[in-house]
Amino acid sequence: MYKNKKIFILGMARSGYEVAKLLAPDNKILITDVKPQDNDKVKELEGIGVEFILSDKPDDFFDDSYDIMIKNPGIKYDHKCVVKAKNMGIPVVNEIEVAYHYLNKDINIIGVTGSNGKTTTTSIIYEIMKRAFGDKVVLAGNIGTPLCHYVKNIKSGDYLVMEISDHQLCDMYDFKTNTSIITNIYECHTDFHDSHERYVMTKKKIFNHHTKDDTAIINMDNKEVMDMTKDIKSSKLFFSCIDQTNCYYKDGFIYFDNVKYLDTSKIVLKGMHNYQNIMCAILCAKRYNISDDIIIDVLTTFSGVEHRLEYVGNINGREVYNDSKSTNTESTIIALNSFDKDIILLMGGLDRGHSFEELKDSMKNTKLVITYGETKNRIKEFCDKINVKCVVCDDLVTATELAYNNSKIGDVILLSPACASWDQFPDFETRGKLFKNTILKYKNGLFIEKGKHIYMIGIGGVSMSGIADILINMGYKVSGSDRVNSVITDKLKENGIQVYVPQSKNNITDDIDFLVYTAAIKEDNVEMIEAKKKKIPMMERGEFLGEITKLYSNTIGIAGTHGKTSTTSMVSLIFLEAGRDPTIQVGSILSNINGNYRVGKSDTLIIEACEYCDSFLSFKQKSAIILNIDNDHLDYFKNLENIKKSFNKYVSHLPNDGYLVINNDDKNSSELKDNTSAKVVTYGINNDSDYMATDIDYDDEGCARFNVINDGNNLGRIELSVPGEHNVLNALSAIALASSYDISFEDIKKGIKKYKGASRRLxxxxxxxxxxxxxxxxxxxxxxxxxxxxxxxxxxxxxxxxxxxxxxxxxxxxxxxxxxxxxxxxxxxxxxxxxxxxxxxxxxxxxxxxxxxxxxxxxxxxxxxxxxxxxxxxxxxxxxxxxxxxxxxxxxxxxxxxxxxxx
CATH class of the missing domain: 3.90.190.20 (Mur ligase, C-terminal domain)
Structure with a gap:
């Protein structure tokens, strides 16, 4: 069916990427999106002949030369380009519909849909079937990986378990399941479907092409589901929390075929909504003749789905739950009704225009609402109306901090947004992860008590190794891993730090209290996976370093695309010469301190502030130097404008009693002056600045000598021990900063002269x-x-x-x-x-x-x-x-x- 076709893919994301990879060998493909996509993935697709166009007007270049349009599920049915295709008679399908035509027809497909509970239900079914049938079971669809990724590996007799959303069902025509489950129907997504009736009819497509040989598992307690399924041809199985039927709940037990099957006190998941999800799974598992031992073992150990009322942990006496997958009020009602303690509720997100009135009766235990995002003002109005205290803020990080700071021991802190995530996040997973990472910072005041165990993945990096040594000196137990042994890992071992090579899940032991990882560590790293299973609090290196900066009242960050290490070294040696006793963290080995770190006893921390992955935005600094801003790290930033935005955010965080030292010869840096509360100090060679170098000459080794002019006054002559004009600028920045801190010119001169270069800097x-x-x-x-x-x-x-x-x-x-x-x-x-x-x-x-x-x-x-x-x-x-x-x-x-x- 999909061979020698000209195919137009509207919307990339994960599904567009996977379907393009599948179809590219046999077809001519163009893929377009309104948002910039992962650069590596775009290049990969271009490498196999796929054309990618970034545009918000795809209908301008879509025409009748295309045979098929493949639409991303998040794009509405009345999108201008979709309407154009349908008017031309061009089929519009989605990634799952395409994948279906590549599957063996004798596999077993289980599809789960519903307004709420479909993710939990799908996950439980997958765990049961995986236990029963092993590698013959694949999880795909709305959770997991897009189906196109797997189609070539799914064999005859395999089992495919899928969560299927209403957005996906819209564009599915030939796709057919063997078993379809509908958990419930409530009014939601009317912004996407324009009417509740259209939403219901879309959900009904889960039963397309069913015969009496196929199975429908139906919620008997939900009238809309019962009405919708009256005329389907499937063999029906029912579950209920009210009436006796195939599977039902009564007095603390779940019954199957009128026999007590499971004591709910032994189930980790609580609440009637979860008992309904479990009954769906029991009926499905029995349909495939799975043993009771397997079913009951999974049901009594399954602890929930990430981002669906997920227990994050006890954070200093507060019970924290992540319900980021709640994108409608019905889901949030379920979450609120799960607790009988005081709740601090975090709500907000994309404004779809729906009412929050339904939440009123479930908010009796809600003592405070923190709201953010597009809906924040409407949520505030709703809370004022029902006399629930509400605080408004702009973003989730601030909301999380406010929630913790306004909580007390015994409270529940609950993220259950009741809104989609797309106003500020690409998906609910990203939203949930940010919430968890932010709230976990508060666990026992950040690092837990001194003496506890911190594990570092990628400990052999220059920055990570420096952090490790600082932590050891601060009184923590430290261990870690890296891919290979190196001079750095050897030194760490000499200092008594356990370093594991290679990385292994067995390294993640039960005594680890906190985990730090570098930005280069991927989600599929075996140690990361194991740590998440054990629910070990974790933080990315840049964030963790940011937390260390909060322990010092005078943190000085040296930022810029180039020259950070040399300048950090110069500033450090000046402060040491002046007797300021700083703690130092530099990006290379500095012979003057016999390493890349030094632990001082003062309140000053001098640190390299790297912009990659916005790491430096986590730092709390009093003062900063901006050396230059250039095109780099484009795998993350994509373009110079995004780099400049990041630096603008960075300087905007500086306090009004700090200093911002800026290179006036660098246009991009000089543009930052108006975006900070700190006192701005400039330096340069060519442009008029607060601190300037004049009468520059060089010795036979290329090392500069120059006069320093400040406000027309000649402060004296500086001699460098490192070559190059770029080091004149680096030295000027260090001089400007040190002078702002009232360090004498004599100490500045001596400190700079002592810098003979860091390791690997010429x-x-x-x-x-x-x-x-x-x-x-x-x-x-x-x-x-x-x-x-x-x-x-x-x-x-x-x-x-x-x-x-x-x-x-x-x-x-x-x-x-x-x-x-x-x-x-x-x-x-x-x-x-x-x-x-x-x-x-x-x-x-x-x-x-x-x-x-x-x-x-x-x-x-x-x-x-x-x-x-x-x-x-x-x-x-x-x-x-x-x-x-x-x-x-x-x-x-x-x-x-x-x-x-x-x-």
């Missing part, structure tokens, strides 16, 4: 065949250009660079910029691209970089093996030459190889 390594060998971390074109300029102020005969691009996305985006930055070297060797966290979905190769360099008329080669690089250099390098290894990954090993004592 670090001198030794000699090879009479040539000086340097190593540098630079991995962005701007950094490389600065390093190149610094190199060329040194004295040497010919220059050699061994360049390693860092990440495929950066290599793909900046290939030509790299070539331009490298062209001033006499000889250029390109080695393997360092993948880091990425897969090569871009098709970029080392040869592409070599070709770009050769366009400048330069000599360039690709050599993969490090021993081969050494052999090549040994044949051509001469006494008096200069060799630079350049990149943020493994290329530093080449420098070590060249200067090894075996030479």
């Amino acid at each position: 670090e001198y390594k030794g000699k090879f065949k009479g040539a000086c060998v340097y190593d540098d971390y630079g991995h962005h074109p701007t950094e490389i250009m600065a390093t190149s300029n610094a190199i060329h102020k040194k004295q040497y005969n010919e220059s050699w660079v061994i360049f390693e691009a860092h990440t495929y996305s950066r290599a793909y985006k900046h290939k030509d910029d790299f070539a331009k930055a490298l062209k001033n070297f006499d000889h250029i060797i390109v080695t393997d691209i360092y993948a880091a966290r990425e897969e090569n979905v871009y098709g970029i190769t080392e040869d592409d970089i070599v070709k770009a360099i050769k366009k400048y008329g330069k000599e360039a080669f690709y050599i993969s093996n490090y021993d081969d690089i050494k052999l090549y250099l040994s044949q051509y390098v001469h006494d008096g030459d200069l060799i630079l290894t350049l990149g943020a990954g493994n290329v530093t090993k080449v420098a070590d190889l060249l200067v090894s004592k075996n030479e």
Whole structure:
């Protein structure tokens, strides 16, 4: 059916991505979305021939040349482009309908729908069937992974368990289940369907093509369900909490075939709504002849579904529940009726215009409502009307903080929004995760008591290892894991920290109290999965570091695309010289402090503030330096505008008694001045600034000397021990900050002079065949250009660079910029691209970089093996030459190889 077709996919997200991958080999596909999508996924699709267009007017380029339209379930039936397709007679279907045509027809399909309870019901059925039939069971649909992902692996006789929403049922025509379950029908999603009648008729499609050989499991207590299913052809099974039928609840027991089947006191899930979900699962499991032992074992151990009245934990005496999947008032009523304690309720989200009046009778225990998002003002009006105290705020993080701060021991803190998430979040899962991460910060005041056990996934990173050592010095037990052993992990072990290599779920032991992970760790990491199973509180490294900043009243952050490590080092050495005794966390090894961290006794913390994944937005700082803002980390930010927005948020958090030190020579940085409450201090070489460098000259090693001018006054002359004009700017920023903190110019001068470079910042390594060998971390074109300029102020005969691009996305985006930055070297060797966290979905190769360099008329080669690089250099390098290894990954090993004592 789907072969040699021209297909238009309206809306990408997960379902569009999976259906495009499935159909691409045999069809011509265009996919479009109004929102920017994951860049890696877009590149992957483009690599297999799929065209992606970002547009809010897809009807402008949709025409009758297309054979089929595949619509994302979230797009309304009356979307202009959908109407256009139907008027042209072009079929409009969805991802599940497409996948159905690839399935074996002798598999068993169980479909679950309803207004509420479908996720819990689907999950219980899946757990029971998985226990009974093992790998022959697949979970897909509205929870789990889109069906198209699995179709080629589903075999004859397998079982497919699916939650199917009304949005999905809209565009399904041939799809047929063997067993259909409808949990209930209430009025909701009328904004999508425009009428309750249309919503009901859409739900009824779950019984499409049924015969008496198929099964319908029906809620006997719900009149709308009973009316809807009167004329279906399925064999019917009923469940009830009121009347005796196939499966029913009575006096604390669930009955099956009029026999006591299950004592509800032994069930983890509580409430009549959950007993209904359980009865659905019992009827379905018995339909497939699953043993009672398996059914009862699952039902008595199943603890619930993530984001559906999920128990987050006891946070300092408060019972916390995450019900983010509640997108309508009926779900929130169920949640509210589950508690007989005082409730602090977090509500809000996308405004669909529905009334909140139905909640009134269920809010007798609600002592406070915290509302946010599009609906906040309407919810406030509703609460005022029924005399329930309500506080209004803008976002969920603030709402969560207000909820905790207004709670007391014994309260229930409940996120049950009664609204969709799409005003501020891509989905309810993201909303729920943010709520959990935010509330868990309060567990025993953040890190729990000193002496407790903190586990770190990715502990071998420079930043993570520094945090680990700080925590040890603060009195915590620390352990962690990494993929490979390294110099850093060896040092951690020497300091008494248990480091596991490789990572394994067995490392996540029951004595772990808190877990920290890096942004590079994915959801499918085995240790992350195990920690979530054990409900261990966890936090991403940047957030955790942000919490550490809250322990200091004078945190100073050094931010910017380039130069953070050098500047953090300079500021640190100045504060040490002045006797300020700071705690220091720097992104590389600083020989002056014998590592990348130092624990001081003052209230000052000096820290690198990295913008990647918005990490620095978690920091609480008094003062900050902004060195520059450039295109980088585009795998996350997508474009420069988003980077600038992030920096704007960062400086807006600074208090009015702090300082914001800004590079006035950098246009993007200088634009931040009006977006902060802090006192702004500027520095520069070319543009008029509060602190300026004049009369700059350089010694034979390229190290600058310059006068510092402040408000027309010559403060004195500075001598650097590191080369390059970029370090003049770095030093000026440190001088401006230190002067703002009333540190004497003499201490500033001495501190800066002591900075001879951090590890891998144009670090001198030794000699090879009479040539000086340097190593540098630079991995962005701007950094490389600065390093190149610094190199060329040194004295040497010919220059050699061994360049390693860092990440495929950066290599793909900046290939030509790299070539331009490298062209001033006499000889250029390109080695393997360092993948880091990425897969090569871009098709970029080392040869592409070599070709770009050769366009400048330069000599360039690709050599993969490090021993081969050494052999090549040994044949051509001469006494008096200069060799630079350049990149943020493994290329530093080449420098070590060249200067090894075996030479």
